[in-house]
Amino acid sequence: MKNVAAAVFIRDGSVLLARRAPGQRMAGFWEFPGGKQEERETIFECLEREIREEFNVPCKALEIYCKHVHRYGAGAINLIAIRSELLDHRIELRVHDASEWIQIPELNSYRVSPADIFVSEKLISDYIGGRLA
Numbered sequence: 001m002k003n004v005a006a007a008v009f010i011r012d013g014s015v016l017l018a019r020r021a022p023g024q025r026m027a028g029f030w031e032f033p034g035g036k037q038e039e040r041e042t043i044f045e046c047l048e049r050e051i052r053e054e055f056n057v058p059c060k061a062l063e064i065y066c067k068h069v070h071r072y073g074a075g076a077i078n079l080i081a082i083r084s085e086l087l088d089h090r091i092e093l094r095v096h097d098a099s100e101w102i103q104i105p106e107l108n109s110y111r112v113s114p115a116d117i118f119v120s121e122k123l124i125s126d127y128i129g130g131r132l133a
């Protein structure tokens with residue numbers, strides 16, 4: 001099963017999502033930026049590499065937020081959401097066609113990738129419960 005690192009960047013009660021571009025699988029769905037872990041890298045290294053590739057900025061992976069296994073038709077992924085810090089906010093979209101800082105309670109109104117519903121619901125409940133630093 002593939003491990004997929006997904007960055008959870010939080011700023012002033014908002015979280016950064018990016019939209020999959022036309023031509024990609026799952027085009028039009030919003031997701032946490034990141035991607036598949038390669039051999040010989042840790043999941044934190046994977047996250048930092050993917051953010052550099054997708055946004056052309058450095059970031060720091062801080063801690064695992066949650067993990068969720070999701071079965072797609074083609075196989076399962078282990079989505080590993082990682083609290084992370086953007087070290088430069090001037091992101092450039094290299095893969096996605098849009099990005100947005102979304103108020104956490106508004107996540108419900110975005111069409112996120114099916115595996116990400118688990119993460120966005122946890123974010124909403126942690127936010128409402130005052131558990132997000």
Ligand SMILES: Nc1nc2c([nH]c(=O)n2[C@@H]2O[C@H](COP(=O)(O)OP(=O)(O)OP(=O)(O)O)[C@@H](O)[C@H]2O)c(=O)[nH]1
Nearest residue numbers: 004006025026031032033034035036077113114115116
């Ligand atoms: N980056 C990212 N990928 C996610 C999320 N949720 C989710 O289901 N995925 C899936 O995990 C896989 C990540 O692959 P990737 O970003 O490294 O590369 P890719 O789109 O070219 O993958 P592909 O080989 O499936 O086409 C994709 O199949 C993507 O749909 C998410 O929040 N972030």
